[in-house]
Amino acid sequence: MLTKTSNDHNQTSPRFILHIDLDAFFASVEEVNHPELKGKPIVVGADPKQGKGRGVISTCNYEARKFGLRSAMPISHAWKLCPQATYLAVNMPLYEEVSKRIINILKPFADKLEQVSIDEAFLDISHKVADLKEATTFAKKIKSIILDRESLTCSIGIGPNKLVAKIASDYRKPNGLIIISKDDAKKFLAPLNVEKLGGIGSKTKERLNSIGIKTINDLASYDIKKLKDIFGAWGEEFHRMAYGIDESEIIEEWIPKSFSREYTFDQDTSNYDELKFMVDKLCEEVTLEAIENGFSFRTITVKIRYENFETHTHSKTLPFPTSSIETLKNTSMILLGPFLRSDRKIRLLGIRASNLNEKAHQKTLEG
Template identity: 45%
Template structure:
């Protein structure tokens, strides 16, 4: 029987504890030890957060997004490493090159995740399992890293499956097993249902995916709008999104969380100059020009604001980033101390070959 679009087989690959695993690969002496990647804990007074950590560190209760100071209190003997994004991006490129060749359609969604559509060439799950095992084997052989893969009828189920039994596992959900797999799970396992949505669902008596799936969809729409319908469909294992390559960069940005809150206008200007320089380097490397400059401001009490300004014409001018960012910052000066500042550019346009060549000299 011909394989229809609803019967496609989709794989979701998720690298295991990616940042820390790459660090351990480069430093074999750290294997088997708790490793935390983030910022300097400064003996428990550091102000950053955990980017990721090894599974050994997770045994102490450490997890991504946790304040680095709390992680240090949980395990002061862990090895704490600063984020080395260039190292991780280089590793990611090699990994994606390794797995891309197995796909009929391929979609990288983050530095350590990708969807693989094999529906054109494979229509049975036995063959799909063999292919997934081959991919895992090749990633381990060529990149010396482990990954977990979910095999399922669509993207959302494959993503949930890849995270179901980490690390270094393969989880298969056949069409006839979708409800038995999804319904017992907590609603937080559905992508998009986060800390704001969960309490509202709990108030409605909904904690499990099965409860969400059987809930009156009109009640969900009344409470959540269009997202209510989306949640209901995902809870029932319905996801019609296709796997497709993403080649559009929508924004380039960077930010800095200060060890000590800053107030002095000269320090603020110096910070924006450094942030603008980083954004400009990335902009030129990726061969884009921009029209809109954005800033992000976080006060010491965690109040957070963004502002943006669109220029008359697209440009690659580094000074335009800096000057616009400083101008946007003026309304916040004198209103408190700042914990974080960020700069970004949006409304990007790809440079043509001649512009790309000239931009290398800017």
């Protein structure tokens, strides 16, 4: 559920949407914090434990990427590829503080600002600039101020909408700047792989590839009726995106859809006491976050991943919203029950609270 906190931009006026993406953010912040690491490979994520660690890379700097490392890579594999890297634990309080400072830098530059994640944001600058030349100068000033104040680089894409701006910001990383006019949007997108379009994941990519669509130009040229027959309403949306059409607005305030926590065990386990301890811990963290943000919840989901990476989820929707830790704990253990097998060990455990109610009257359900 989303809430807009300002009026929509007049669609008859030219739109200038800027997307900013901080380069290798976590690792770059660590490099600023530890100048002695500058120019060396840095990996932020799970403890590699000399190649025996569990978990994945959260992010790594561009020096580490030269060795083939990337986000979401198993940390044990990263160690094999680059044992000489500096491996650091995620320091979220530090990254959040730097992110807040950067958002405060960006706010005066925007008619409207949408923070997409800790290191990404969209800015509607339609009333701040008159043409692409001014937009270029505008973006260079933003990059200069962030570099001067925070010693961080960023990549910026500017386009007629969010779709084109985001793809443009990723086009020439790191420290890139790409400006795409409305007239050039389709031409810019045409040679790119079809999965560059938002909403096209690995499974949809496979289906598109199977019918001969590999590039965005292939998608734009494909018969729209056939696309709708295969993908339903999404087929028409994919076709519009391939032409660089996106009318989505800048959303200045996001209301969260869920709160969740996951934990990867150091060693796969089927031990009931160990699993219950972690369920309790995750439930406490999820409930605390929900309460701090003024929400109760109705739907509870447990996620497990077995040692062979087979993954399952099990959910239950309560009759009333709640923010009771005990309710979340008890319900989670009931949902976990069918997955507890002595012959199968669990690698990962997750708890999610969703179907949120903001500042709702909360009833506590026992049992």
